[in-house]
Amino acid sequence: MSTHDSEKGVTRRQFLETGAAVATGGLVIGISLTGCGDRPADVVSAPVAPTKDLHVRQNAWLSINTNGEITFFSPFSEMGQGVYTSIPMLLAEELEVPVWRIAVVDGGASPDYVNDLLGVQVTGGSTAVRDAYTKIRKAGAEARLRLIQAAANRWQVPVAGLVAKDGAVRRGSASEGNAESLSFGELAEAAAQIAAPADIPLKPNSAFTQIGKAMRRLDTPAKTDGTAQFGIDVRRPNQLYGSIIMCPVLGGTVAALNELAAREVPGVVDVVLIGSSVVVVAEHFWQAKQGRDALEIRWDTEGHDQLDNEAIRAGLEAASADMSPARIAREDGDVDSVLAGATQRVDAVYELPILAHATMEPMNCTAEFMGDQLHVWVGTQVQGVAQAVAASAGGLPPENVTIHTTFLGGGFGRRLEVDFIPAAVSAAQKLGRPVQLIWTREDDMTHDIYRPPAYDTLSAGFDTAGKLLAWSFDIVSPSPTARWAPAVVADAVDPFAIEAAANYPYAVPNVRVRFRRHEIGIDVGYWRSVSHATNCFAGESFMDELSHARRQDPYRFRRELLADQPLWRNVLDLAADRANWGNAGDGIYQGIAVMEGYNTYMAQVADITVRNGKIQVRKITCAVDCGQVINPQGVRAQVQSAVIFGLSAALWGRIDIEGGEVAQTNFDTVRVLRINEIPEIDIHIIDSDRDPGGMGEPATALVAPAVANAYYKARFERIRSLPLSAHGLA
Numbered sequence: 001m002s003t004h005d006s007e008k009g010v011t012r013r014q015f016l017e018t019g020a021a022v023a024t025g026g027l028v029i030g031i032s033l034t035g036c037g038d039r040p041a042d043v044v045s046a047p048v049a050p051t052k053d054l055h056v057r058q059n060a061w062l063s064i065n066t067n068g069e070i071t072f073f074s075p076f077s078e079m080g081q082g083v084y085t086s087i088p089m090l091l092a093e094e095l096e097v098p099v100w101r102i103a104v105v106d107g108g109a110s111p112d113y114v115n116d117l118l119g120v121q122v123t124g125g126s127t128a129v130r131d132a133y134t135k136i137r138k139a140g141a142e143a144r145l146r147l148i149q150a151a152a153n154r155w156q157v158p159v160a161g162l163v164a165k166d167g168a169v170r171r172g173s174a175s176e177g178n179a180e181s182l183s184f185g186e187l188a189e190a191a192a193q194i195a196a197p198a199d200i201p202l203k204p205n206s207a208f209t210q211i212g213k214a215m216r217r218l219d220t221p222a223k224t225d226g227t228a229q230f231g232i233d234v235r236r237p238n239q240l241y242g243s244i245i246m247c248p249v250l251g252g253t254v255a256a257l258n259e260l261a262a263r264e265v266p267g268v269v270d271v272v273l274i275g276s277s278v279v280v281v282a283e284h285f286w287q288a289k290q291g292r293d294a295l296e297i298r299w300d301t302e303g304h305d306q307l308d309n310e311a312i313r314a315g316l317e318a319a320s321a322d323m324s325p326a327r328i329a330r331e332d333g334d335v336d337s338v339l340a341g342a343t344q345r346v347d348a349v350y351e352l353p354i355l356a357h358a359t360m361e362p363m364n365c366t367a368e369f370m371g372d373q374l375h376v377w378v379g380t381q382v383q384g385v386a387q388a389v390a391a392s393a394g395g396l397p398p399e400n401v402t403i404h405t406t407f408l409g410g411g412f413g414r415r416l417e418v419d420f421i422p423a424a425v426s427a428a429q430k431l432g433r434p435v436q437l438i439w440t441r442e443d444d445m446t447h448d449i450y451r452p453p454a455y456d457t458l459s460a461g462f463d464t465a466g467k468l469l470a471w472s473f474d475i476v477s478p479s480p481t482a483r484w485a486p487a488v489v490a491d492a493v494d495p496f497a498i499e500a501a502a503n504y505p506y507a508v509p510n511v512r513v514r515f516r517r518h519e520i521g522i523d524v525g526y527w528r529s530v531s532h533a534t535n536c537f538a539g540e541s542f543m544d545e546l547s548h549a550r551r552q553d554p555y556r557f558r559r560e561l562l563a564d565q566p567l568w569r570n571v572l573d574l575a576a577d578r579a580n581w582g583n584a585g586d587g588i589y590q591g592i593a594v595m596e597g598y599n600t601y602m603a604q605v606a607d608i609t610v611r612n613g614k615i616q617v618r619k620i621t622c623a624v625d626c627g628q629v630i631n632p633q634g635v636r637a638q639v640q641s642a643v644i645f646g647l648s649a650a651l652w653g654r655i656d657i658e659g660g661e662v663a664q665t666n667f668d669t670v671r672v673l674r675i676n677e678i679p680e681i682d683i684h685i686i687d688s689d690r691d692p693g694g695m696g697e698p699a700t701a702l703v704a705p706a707v708a709n710a711y712y713k714a715r716f717e718r719i720r721s722l723p724l725s726a727h728g729l730a
Contacts, residue, residue: 125526250661326514473512643700
């Protein structure tokens with residue numbers, strides 16, 4: 001389909017900028033509904049707008065147009081993980097229509113869209129499919145039942161014998177010459193008047209015709225032809241652009257400001273002091289950036305300019321020496337007494353660095369006041385939080401703020417934060433024109449809400465027969481949750497600090513996991529896989545240490561201790577088998593790791609070589625049990641993405657703070673894998689009918705321990721801190 005509407009004479013981009021807000025309250029990024037006939041499998045249409053025919057809302061997630069178009073109002077953000085394909089598949093399965101007939105529209109911020117697993121409207125924590133799996137299927141099934149009832153009322157027949165298929169309710173049979181059908185569009189208004197059934201049965205897994213089948217991403221055409229709208233693409237009539245400057249020293253504030261030179265830059269409209277930052281607003285972004293660079297600012301950095309990595313590390317280490325304030329996450333048996341009497345004891349300290357999210361699209365936000373209404377276009381993972389902070393910045397009630405969620409050019413937890421929204425709102429309010437605030441890459445790298453560092457102490461003890469009797473895991477780290485949701489950790493351990501630690505699966509009678517919160521002077525946030533990445537590196541590397549301490553094969557050592565954990569053992573066995581564990585070839589060394597996270601069980605084997613003292617990762621074999629798979633193609637894409645993300649961090653990921661300033665400023669110093677450096681990624685998915693697990697994050701966490709464990713096999717040197725480049729290995 002062309003990106004132009006020949007009848008109306010408007011481009012697709014123009015529609016997205018103007019009509020979408022009126023028609024749907026959000027960005028339309030759905031699939032054209034061109035009728036009820038079969039569409040060739042190799043045809044993928046570009047997104048189109050719903051027509052002007054009457055849209056009849058069937059429930060919070062679904063409306064059916066009187067011409068038959070079906071629209072899904074998504075509570076989730078599409079940030080590359082594929083939810084604009086996988087979630088509509090759930091709806092299509094129960095509604096009995098092909099998924100490509102469902103248009104996907106941003107649902108905005110709404111209390112109807114609370115993520116039941118996390119308690120707020122959020123796309124994160126690998127929860128989207130898990131949260132949607134039942135509720136969205138029920139939305140489709142409810143609409144189907146109401147449509148069938150509407151048809152039964154129209155025909156004045158019982159519902160028995162009526163079926164929904166391909167956008168119509170049908171009865172009779174062609175062979176008997178009495179086939180009749182009514183389209184969903186014809187039934188939409190009547191169906192909307194019928195009360196939702198008290199009982200809404202869902203299909204058994206065995207009856208699925210779309211769930212579990214490979215589906216190409218429905219948003220790919222728009223992302224290929226340029227019609228997809230990311231936050232940085234938004235264009236509003238009479239729009240201005242803002243460039244922000246923040247103190248280079250984290251936590252510093254403006255002491256004195258001379259804006260005269262900035263105001264003399266052609267195109268600069270205003271200079272706005274907003275809290276501890278300054279925004280230069282101009283007709284074009286480059287003019288705003290030039291104006292920003294012309295500002296003369298004296299910063300107040302007192303109390304913040306002594307912060308550096310050594311001070312942070314020293315603080316974490318000191319806190320780990322006294323775990324008495326720590327909270328107990330898990331305690332089985334008597335670890336201390338067993339360790340004291342152990343025949344063989346092993347102790348180790350693992351350290352994890354601060355990391356940036358490093359999204360491809362830097363932070364940006366467009367704000368526009370329309371009378372007493374505020375419209376905000378933003379790539380966000382938290383629409384409700386974004387609405388609240390925008391309302392506060394604009395002095396409005398939240399109901400006067402409309403959030404338009406654009407595509408996200410990478411989230412990884414960074415867009416769980418809303419620190420980049422208030423300045424755009426304040427600037428737009430002062431100027432009386434739409435303002436798009438854009439952070440530069442350097443702004444983003446040096447003012448991220450970083451992944452917290454961790455200092456982990458592990459101990460284990462064996463008896464005289466070589467049986468592992470005790471395991472202790474002490475975690476010292478800042479708490480993102482203490483800032484993001486303080487009520488969650490007020491009287492409890494931070495649940496997002498003990499992932500991949502408290503669920504220690506191995507058959508060891510005495511297990512203790514403790515978490516001590518130690519803040520480091522800057523805010524920290526959630527990073528893809530959160531504490532799974534830090535704790536899995538420490539825990540699975542230490543399990544490897546224990547296997548070698550007993551001179552046992554790392555795979556078989558784990559396998560024996562997982563005898564009563566079939567889900568863990570299945571992925572471990574599958575990964576080892578498909579990686580040809582122990583027989584990879586001369587000069588190839590293998591490491592293994594296993595983890596459960598987000599209700600997904602996963603094992604990885606890394607094949608590496610070492611040349612000229614550098615690690616070269618040749619292959620990652622990944623076994624996955626993520627329960628009921630929605631879109632196998634999406635699962636594979638997520639594993640590939642997460643492996644690349646996690647391996648980049650394992651090899652090079654670090655943030656260095658010197659005198660309160662972040663040293664890394666762009667992708668020249670925050671290295672990521674280049675395409676020629678990506679290893680073969682061999683993925684094996686276990687068939688399962690468990691409820692779905694999350695797939696956006698878990699594969700990130702296992703790469704580092706698998707690679708580090710392989711390096712030990714190669715050189716008998718144990719790596720207990722990341723990145724590997726800090727050891728001269730990458």
